Amino acid sequence: MILDLRVPLGLMFSLVGLILTVFGLKTNGDAVLYAPSLGINANLWWGLVLLVFGLTMLLLGRRGQKRLENAPPELPEEGQQRRGH
Amino acid sequence: MLNLTAVDWLIMVLYFVFVLGIGFALKRHMKTSKDFFQAGRALPAWICGLAFISANLGAQEVIGMGASGAKYGLETAHFYGIGAIPAMIFVGIFMMPFYYGSKARSVPEFLRMRFDEKTRALNACSFAVMTVFSSGISMYAMARLIQALHVFDGLFHALGWAPEGIFTFSIVLSAAIVLLYIFLGGLTSAIYNEVLQFFLIIAGFLPLVLIGLRNIGGWSGLKAAVPMAYMHEWKGVAHASTNPMGIEIIGIGMGLGFVLGSGYWCTDFLVIQTAMASKNMESARRVPLIAAVPKMLFPFLVILPGILAIGLPTPHSTTVVRNENGVIYHDTTVVSPQVEQGRGLVPAKINPVTGKPMLTASGQPLLDYDMATPNMLLHFFPTGILGLGLTALLASFMSGMAGNVTAFNTVFTYDLYQSYIRKGASDRHYMAVGRWATVGGILLSIATAYAAINFNNIMDTLQLVFSFVNAPLFATFLLGMFWKRATGHGAFAGLIAGTAAAMLHHGLTLPIEARTGVHGGWIAVLHHYPSDMAQNFWGAIFAFGTNFIVAVVVSLATRPRPEAELVGLVHSLTPKPARAHITWWKRPEALAVAVLVGAIAVNIFFY
Numbered sequence: 001m002i003l004d005l006r007v008p009l010g011l012m013f014s015l016v017g018l019i020l021t022v023f024g025l026k027t028n029g030d031a032v033l034y035a036p037s038l039g040i041n042a043n044l045w046w047g048l049v050l051l052v053f054g055l056t057m058l059l060l061g062r063r064g065q066k067r068l069e070n071a072p073p074e075l076p077e078e079g080q081q082r083r084g085h
Numbered sequence: 086m087l088n089l090t091a092v093d094w095l096i097m098v099l100y101f102v103f104v105l106g107i108g109f110a111l112k113r114h115m116k117t118s119k120d121f122f123q124a125g126r127a128l129p130a131w132i133c134g135l136a137f138i139s140a141n142l143g144a145q146e147v148i149g150m151g152a153s154g155a156k157y158g159l160e161t162a163h164f165y166g167i168g169a170i171p172a173m174i175f176v177g178i179f180m181m182p183f184y185y186g187s188k189a190r191s192v193p194e195f196l197r198m199r200f201d202e203k204t205r206a207l208n209a210c211s212f213a214v215m216t217v218f219s220s221g222i223s224m225y226a227m228a229r230l231i232q233a234l235h236v237f238d239g240l241f242h243a244l245g246w247a248p249e250g251i252f253t254f255s256i257v258l259s260a261a262i263v264l265l266y267i268f269l270g271g272l273t274s275a276i277y278n279e280v281l282q283f284f285l286i287i288a289g290f291l292p293l294v295l296i297g298l299r300n301i302g303g304w305s306g307l308k309a310a311v312p313m314a315y316m317h318e319w320k321g322v323a324h325a326s327t328n329p330m331g332i333e334i335i336g337i338g339m340g341l342g343f344v345l346g347s348g349y350w351c352t353d354f355l356v357i358q359t360a361m362a363s364k365n366m367e368s369a370r371r372v373p374l375i376a377a378v379p380k381m382l383f384p385f386l387v388i389l390p391g392i393l394a395i396g397l398p399t400p401h402s403t404t405v406v407r408n409e410n411g412v413i414y415h416d417t418t419v420v421s422p423q424v425e426q427g428r429g430l431v432p433a434k435i436n437p438v439t440g441k442p443m444l445t446a447s448g449q450p451l452l453d454y455d456m457a458t459p460n461m462l463l464h465f466f467p468t469g470i471l472g473l474g475l476t477a478l479l480a481s482f483m484s485g486m487a488g489n490v491t492a493f494n495t496v497f498t499y500d501l502y503q504s505y506i507r508k509g510a511s512d513r514h515y516m517a518v519g520r521w522a523t524v525g526g527i528l529l530s531i532a533t534a535y536a537a538i539n540f541n542n543i544m545d546t547l548q549l550v551f552s553f554v555n556a557p558l559f560a561t562f563l564l565g566m567f568w569k570r571a572t573g574h575g576a577f578a579g580l581i582a583g584t585a586a587a588m589l590h591h592g593l594t595l596p597i598e599a600r601t602g603v604h605g606g607w608i609a610v611l612h613h614y615p616s617d618m619a620q621n622f623w624g625a626i627f628a629f630g631t632n633f634i635v636a637v638v639v640s641l642a643t644r645p646r647p648e649a650e651l652v653g654l655v656h657s658l659t660p661k662p663a664r665a666h667i668t669w670w671k672r673p674e675a676l677a678v679a680v681l682v683g684a685i686a687v688n689i690f691f692y
Binding site for chain 1: 092095096099100103106107110111114125127132273277280281284288292296299300464465466467468469470473
């Protein structure tokens with residue numbers, strides 16, 4: 001593996017979570033906006049959930065990426081010739 | 086009218102930036118054709134596993150399963166419990182050792198190793214054509230949905246462009262993005278983006294289900310709001326007349342579970358390619374099993390929105406009179422006739438000429454079930470999270486397309502170009518061919534999408550033809566992997582006979598309430614099925630059976646290959662890999678048992 005997928009994944013969800021959280025905070029109490037979602041500030045709550053998920057992934061991913069870079073190249077499977085990465 | 090604000094656009098653009106960013110980040114690692122077509126065979130199992138289901142989680146899945154949920158209720162979950170999980174366990178435990186162990190680079194290439202050149206050519210050609218058309222259909226469906234939801238209307242209005250261009254704009258935008266990230270990062274890029282999209286679907290649909298359930302009064306509220314048959318997966322399944330889909334247990338078990346489900350999950354290179362990209366045999370075998378875990382839970386995410394949409398009250402035009410400080414206000418909400426004639430949040434289909442709702446043969450309004458899930462999004466999501474939901478929808482369309490495109494470029498380059506057009510060129514040359522095959526495949530898909538506008542029936546017809554080709558496939562692989570006597574001539578003859586049997590069955594039968602033509606009966610009507618689903622399942626059973634019998638008979642009449650050539654390709658001739666070094670609970674078999682127990686539990690819950 002060349003790029004730990006959890007890095008971009010975590011980064012994207014952290015940013016989406018952040019956008020939703022900030023927007024949710026700004027619009028908190030806006031009864032008209034949140035009428036469709038039954039009065040629940042869906043942006044704020046779901047934004048926070050995504051933010052936590054994104055940051056967790058980012059943390060795990062950065063750790064994984066470091067391990068990828070420090071580790072010696074993985075041993076090829078028996079009998080299998082490996083080219084490239 | 087859909088009102089998207091800057092937040093919605095920000096989320097959508099952010100997603101596109103990440104999708105393309107992954108492509109650019111991976112570009113410098115694409116050094117050999119193995120990197121490009123097979124992701125270097127170096128990915129961890131969990132990534133491949135999520136991509137495995139995500140490749141299938143395209144438009145047909147998200148929109149189609151919601152539509153089916155609205156139409157048939159929880160019985161739709163059979164597509165998961167019977168149609169997917171057992172096949173995924175089977176391919177992981179029993180078939181992956183041959184796919185991965187043979188070092189074949191594609192499913193058609195495996196057929197050449199096991200059988201012969203003509204069987205591979207037949208499979209490669211039909212597969213290449215199908216992937217291009219499927220991604221074209223996916224593109225067409227996406228552009229139509231974008232039009233129906235008015236996603237880009239505001240943008241077009243602001244820019245002063247004519248709204249007629251929305252269809253083309255949607256197609257060109259999605260095609261350009263998919264093309265770019267596959268061109269740059271090959272299969273790795275497609276797989277990474279499929280995983281991204283997997284999480285995006287959950288992020289977009291889980292809050293929808295939660296809010297929807299809360300609105301209707303939880304699980305018990307949902308049960309009270311829809312007909313009883315809607316909430317049972319198994320009840321009434323013994324007879325065709327007592328369940329909404331009109332199929333009985335044999336059709337489901339044999340047709341959907343054994344033939345169609347296995348035919349798709351065990352032989353379709355679209356999904357198999359992700360498992361073949363993983364880093365070693367144990368990972369490759371674990372890929373479909375890992376995929377089965379979220380697959381079990383997906384009915385909650387994609388079928389429930391459809392059932393909720395049917396269960397919610399139908400909006401009607403209302404006028405509320407209120408008195409505020411002596412001033413009388415009339416608050417009027419007007420809903421269009423298609424909404425008012427519909428059921429729940431599922432609108433009626435409107436005849437574009439008369440403007441009146443279309444009726445079924447029995448005088449009921451014809452419902453536009455495909456709008457069930459999209460309408461749920463629009464109904465419950467405020468701006469902000471709505472952008473997330475729409476992005477998830479777009480992402481699912483694009484990743485469905487991407488899976489088809491990477492499958493196409495691999496099969497085209499290895500199985501057609503390298504085998505029949507130019508042998509023995511440099512690796513660099515084949516990689517360039519793969520990149521340009523990506524461009525060609527996407528251009529052909531665009532052409533298909535435009536053809537679908539002009540010929541109404543093209544989508545139904547294409548899907549019908551695919552079902553003829555796909556129905557018998559599983560028999561060929563089953564015989565190939567588990568019967569060493571099966572020969573190339575037998576496999577080839579079986580495939581042709583199976584496809585012919587599927588066509589014949591379709592030409593001779595008709596679902597009730599359907600006209601002859603694309604629905605069947607174009608030779609003569611010998612038998613009526615209670616539903617098109619039943620016809621489909623039984624057609625698959627006939628195709629499979631014919632393929633099986635013809636392949637066995639022809640194999641016995643032809644000369645078998647020497648056993649030494651079949652080591653690693655047939656079960657009885659392949660030595661068992663040593664697994665003593667892996668703790669028992671880490672073995673794929675242990676995971677398979679856990680998945681099976683989970684699947685049974687989910688089915689009991691839905692009973």
